[in-house]
Amino acid sequence: MVDLRQVEKEFDTVSAALKRRGVEEGVLERIKTLFEEKKAVRARLEAAQAEQNAKSRLFGQYKREGKDVTQLQKEVAENKARIAALNEEVRVLEERLAELATTIPNIPDPDVPDGEDEEANVEIKRVLEPASFDFKPREHWELAERNGWIDFERGVKIAKSRFSALRYEGARLERALINYMLDFNRDRGFEEVYVPFMVNAESLFGTGQLPKFADDLFKIEGEELYMIPTAEVPVTNLFRDEILKKEELPQRLTAYTPCFRKEAGSAGRDTRGMIRQHQFDKVELVAITTPEESDRVFNEMVACASDLLTSLGLPHRHMLLCAGDMGFSAAKTVDLEVWLPGQGRYREISSISNTRDFQARRARIRYKEEKKNRLVHTLNGSSLAVGRTLIAIMENYQQADGSIVVPEILRPYL
């Protein structure tokens, strides 16, 4: 959530920054007005409460002294009604404020480029040259069929469209990749954690998926639980409502989880193959840091994911996302796009974001600095989307006869 006091005090700056993300101006105006109104009403409420407390104390004293309390009783009753009215007023204001404020995305960093969509993303650098093939490289679904690695039809049969099953070396390679990635991240100082694959609404609010993006989530019927759309949710929320010691920071964590997404609104996109599924594996990086350290840790995370791709021999490029293309909670995002020779283009395989204090404010994650509690910065990044890594390996390591050579570094994991 954006800092309402910042909205109040630095209205023009915040408003300009959010406009870059496509937030309409009027919304921010209304937030500011509501916030100020709420403050004023609350001040009146508190004064009335102070009066009530004082009179109640006096009431007890009168009783003990055997004095007449009829007048006092009348005053107290009147004041009570006033308190109830003011309370209601505050409640309504807060509700309307929350309705608006919780749907405002994060303020983009100053170095985030302008732009509405992925067209305006800025390529920062390329790593590894795409190999040239002396035959026409095939797309992954064709390779999957030839090798029997991915069973699309049966995945659909047992679940529905956008589900698939892995078989033979495909299944084993998926698991090998997970293990390899976790080991790689651990060597880089990220502690491995294992977390629930379902979370409650409070957690989803904390990382920003709720209330705005409920339609993207699978909800468990009859339970207040949702399937996680990314490990970012359970892992970041490990620290929800906690005050960490400064020495405990930064927390650097890595976790493997499956991810579940409805992919609402992406009808017709990437329906072929395994690019966009309702369930996919991902190894995630999460960091909790002080504000001072978050840029440094962000760069470490980008490097970690990029080096992982390099170690697998997969050509890729770094993209700095423009303001309009970033996720709701992000202040800054770098995507890694892997080269898919079959498709002849780069496709997203990792996304690393610094949310600054946006999630920390929603999830109340703080740390103690010289007696004062300050909000932490939270960061998250994929390292990597496992299914897409599998695809990338298939397409980049394919042979003329349609077979696939497993990269050297993964063989010990098979």
Add this chain to the structure above:
RNA sequence: CGGGGGAUGGCUGAGUGGUCGAAAGCGGCGGUCUUGAAAACCGUUGAGGGUCACACCUCCCAGGGUUCGAAUCCCUGUCCCCCGGCCA
């Protein structure tokens, strides 16, 4: 899923309807002593809002209710623990 018991500050744990934001112990921090440390002793130590700073407001799981007044009484919910059932 059935039966029983709980939920209080970083932890353990008292708590009478008013003087309780809350005893005590532990832990933390500061100090005395010491070359230094330990021990002992003294002091200090919850969070959020509000204020220039005070004042003041809110918070004893959550939400309702009773009352002039609720950590304390009543209802509902959530979570935890124990016993039994089922189960990887």
